[in-house]
Amino acid sequence: MKREDSIKILQDVIKIASENDHEQLVAEYYKKLLASYGIESKLVKYSEGRCSLVAETENGDGKTLALSGHMDVVNVGDKKDWRYPPFSGHIEDGVIWGRGTSDMKSGLTALVIAMIDLHQSKKFKGKIRLLATVGEEIGELGSAQLTDEGYMDNVDGLLIGEPCNFGVVYAHKGSLNYKVISKGVSAHSSTPEMGDNAIENIMDVINEINRALNEKIELFKNDVLGKVIHNITLISGGTQINSIPDYSEFQANARTIPEFNNDDLIKCIKGVLDSFNKDGKYQLKFVVTANQPPVKAKPDSKLISIISETVKSFEQLNPQNLISSIENLLGEDLTELKKSLGNINEILPIAMSGTTDAAQFMRENKDIDLAVYGPGVPTLNHKINERIPISQYLDFIEVYKQIIEKYLA
Numbered sequence: 502m503k504r505e506d507s508i509k510i511l512q513d514v515i516k517i518a519s520e521n522d523h524e525q526l527v528a529e530y531y532k533k534l535l536a537s538y539g540i541e542s543k544l545v546k547y548s549e550g551r552c553s554l555v556a557e558t559e560n561g562d563g564k565t566l567a568l569s570g571h572m573d574v575v576n577v578g579d580k581k582d583w584r585y586p587p588f589s590g591h592i593e594d595g596v597i598w599g600r601g602t603s604d605m606k607s608g609l610t611a612l613v614i615a616m617i618d619l620h621q622s623k624k625f626k627g628k629i630r631l632l633a634t635v636g637e638e639i640g641e642l643g644s645a646q647l648t649d650e651g652y653m654d655n656v657d658g659l660l661i662g663e664p665c666n667f668g669v670v671y672a673h674k675g676s677l678n679y680k681v682i683s684k685g686v687s688a689h690s691s692t693p694e695m696g697d698n699a700i701e702n703i704m705d706v707i708n709e710i711n712r713a714l715n716e717k718i719e720l721f722k723n724d725v726l727g728k729v730i731h732n733i734t735l736i737s738g739g740t741q742i743n744s745i746p747d748y749s750e751f752q753a754n755a756r757t758i759p760e761f762n763n764d765d766l767i768k769c770i771k772g773v774l775d776s777f778n779k780d781g782k783y784q785l786k787f788v789v790t791a792n793q794p795p796v797k798a799k800p801d802s803k804l805i806s807i808i809s810e811t812v813k814s815f816e817q818l819n820p821q822n823l824i825s826s827i828e829n830l831l832g833e834d835l836t837e838l839k840k841s842l843g844n845i846n847e848i849l850p851i852a853m854s855g856t857t858d859a860a861q862f863m864r865e866n867k868d869i870d871l872a873v874y875g876p877g878v879p880t881l882n883h884k885i886n887e888r889i890p891i892s893q894y895l896d897f898i899e900v901y902k903q904i905i906e907k908y909l910a
Contacts, residue, residue: 502614507898508597508891510534511610512590515599519573524635524643527572527606528554531613531633538617545647547635553643554633555652558620563627564657566804566908568616568901569644569858570609570875571637574601575883582885596830596888604882607894608662608875609633615901625909630656637858640791644858653862658804658870658908661857662897664877667820667842668851669805671871674726675757675795676856677766680750681706681774683738684784687747696745700738702783703749707733710773714755717769721761725852726795729766730756756854757795793860798871800850805872807907812848815900817892820845827878830890838880848874870908 517526525544532542535556542556554572577587577600585591587600597607616629632652636642647653663670683703688696711731718729731753738749757763770787777783799805812818817826820842828835857873876897881887 502618504895507614507895508592510614511597511607511894512592514606514610515590515597515601516588518588520576520600521573521639523550524572525550525552528552528633532556534613535617538620540617540620542631545643545650547642547646551635553635553647554631555647556616556631557628558616559628560623561626563625563909565628565630565655566658566660566905567630567632567653567656567862568612568660568662568905569632569634569862570605570612570662571634571643571858572606572609573636573638574604574606575638578885584886587887592891595891597891597894598886598888600887602887602889603664603877603879604887605663605875605877607877607889608664608897611876611894611897611901612660612662614898615905618898618902619905624906627909629905629909632862634858641793641856641858641861644861648861648864653865656866656869658802659859659862659872660804660901660904661859661871661873662875662901663857663873664875664879664882665853665873666818666823666876666893668849669808670853670857670873671800671802671805671850672725672797672852673795673856673859673873674730674854675763675860676791676793677755677757677763677789678752678791679767679770679787679789680752681710681770682750682786682788683748684786685745685747685749688745690743690745693745696747697782699746699749702785703736703738703751706773706777706783706785707751709777710770713769713773714766717761717765721758723758723760723797726758726797726854729758729761730854731766752790759795759797763792763794793856794864796857796859796863796871798863798867798869802870802872804870804904804908805850808872808874808904809848809850811900811903811907815896817896818848818900820848823893826890826893827880830878830888831880
């Protein structure tokens with residue numbers, strides 16, 4: 502595909518405001534694009550206005566490589582704070598601006614174009630399957646649905662184009678969101694003995710959950726992911742200053758590891774709540790709001806080895822050169838980031854705390870070759886003035902083509 506066409510496609514996709522919703526418009530754009538090159542695709546409805554997209558191209562017998570990225574983007578915040586409108590796809594001095602440029606419409610679009618080019622050249626054996634998902638940012642909704650409906654069946658490798666370009670992610674922590682609801686009895690604050698303070702009750706619960714979890718956390722450690730992280734992040738309750746509150750709740754997030762996973766953490770919390778509810782004084786309810794298990798694939802898989810070797814031919818994608826490029830883009834000194842990476846001059850397998858759609862895609866098959874690797878500026882993800890050098894996006898189209906071709910040789 503011509504350079505100017507690739508840029509125009511990314512610009513078009515960025516202009517679609519798929520802010521935590523409306524992914525169907527993005528899916529329909531990709532569907533039309535794929536059809537114009539002879540690739541059939543299917544919309545998989547999640548809810549009104551929200552569809553994931555599945556497409557496949559095949560050339561003889563061989564492995565199946567799944568390519569994936571999410572079509573939703575996070576909230577833009579106050580549009581007045583942006584240098585250019587967040588859904589304009591504005592291009593200036595070789596940089597494209599807008600929500601989703603980094604996280605992760607550039608990665609997904611690069612994968613789509615690489616698939617189109619390989620469909621035309623037939624320089625592969627086997628199947629390339631595209632899985633473009635909804636709702637990754639708020640619960641990995643699309644990847645969970647596609648996995649449940651069998652679209653990950655018989656997949657050998659999975660390449661996710663998330664904005665991770667200093668290394669190739671093969672493992673990440675799980676993520677569990679939950680809330681605990683406390684019900685009490687309202688009363689006037691001058692007669693608290695006539696009520697039951699839901700806020701005070703939930704404070705007792707928070708302290709005991711933290712104590713019980715911290716005890717467990719110290720017992721388990723993964724060699725690359727470290728220990729479980731647990732944080733209380735939201736708390737609410739009460740209606741006015743002179744009333745004993747009859748309702749309160751808190752929400753929390755945990756980042757889990759295979760040795761103490763989401764199910765283990767849920768069991769621990771439920772145990773604490775059961776002991777309180779037996780007292781008779783407490784009325785506590787536990788609700789899981791998002792559940793993404795931890796992922797740990799093989800760091801020396803064929804897919805990761807191919808990526809590491811292929812990128813050596815792309816000097817501009819060398820980690821040190823990427824940092825210099827990002828420094829120029831941001832006008833900032835990234836010395837500390839350079840120090841954290843050391844003198845690494847090649848793409849190596851890495852682990853991270855954040856979660857990806859791999860948590861859902863690999864639920865049924867943990868032996869899949871996994872690689873999370875894509876264009877972007879990680880320091881701009883979810884921030885205002887998100888942007889990416891167009892050259893990086895174009896480089897990833899080329900590197901993706903070579904990776905896919907070699908994996909499906």
